[in-house]
Amino acid sequence: MNATPSRRALLRGKIHEIPRQRPLGAADEMAFHDDCTQCGECARACPEGIILRDKEGYPVVSFSQSACTFCAACTDACDSGALAPDRAWPWRAKAASTCLSMNGVQCRACQDHCDLQAIRFRLQPGGNAMPLFDKDTCTGCGGCAAPCPVDAIDFFQIQSETEARPC
Ligand code: SF4
Ligand code: SF4
Ligand code: SF4
Incomplete structure (x- = not known):
């Protein structure tokens, strides 16, 4: 970042x-x-x-x-107020374009490490497979990030407070 x-x-x-x-x-x-x-x-x-x-x-x-x-x-x-318990974690995961699977290389490392099964793959013409992250299931825990061999897990902030569930 x-x-x-x-x-x-x-x-x-x-x-x-x-x-x-x-x-x-x-x-x-x-x-x-x-x-x-x-x-x-x-x-x-x-x-x-x-x-x-x-x-x-x-x-x-x-x-x-x-x-x-x-x-x-x-x-x-945190005693300063910078961190407070009433604020939800707003981050969710997604795959960057450098994802191996999106570029024809077999990889399911992120899926294998997601305990919530928030990731599935959609086959594309030409043998690529697109990882799809269900933002309603994903908690943004980051468990898929470290196993990714090409550091292709990105995070984005969901928009509204109602989308940001307390964890
Ligand atoms: S672990 Fe990384 S390279 Fe492998 S499919 Fe997931 S995002 Fe793509
Ligand atoms: S951030 Fe956590 S819940 Fe979301 S896809 Fe990755 S491992 Fe699964
Ligand atoms: S595991 Fe997460 S919630 Fe727990 S102290 Fe570390 S950053 Fe905070």
């Missing part, structure tokens, strides 16, 4: 970067920057070790090694 927008850029309304995946319960990006003190308590509390720091020192979730269990230890550890 692109660099985190600085607060100055946010205030100027010059946000073109893709939002970062902040820990569970994060406020919107501007409020998160206001409230987060970069204390690191959320990262220390995460039993999966998936909370890293971005270039500015703010916590960001990385699925490169493991998935989120939605245990809420990060939210509970």
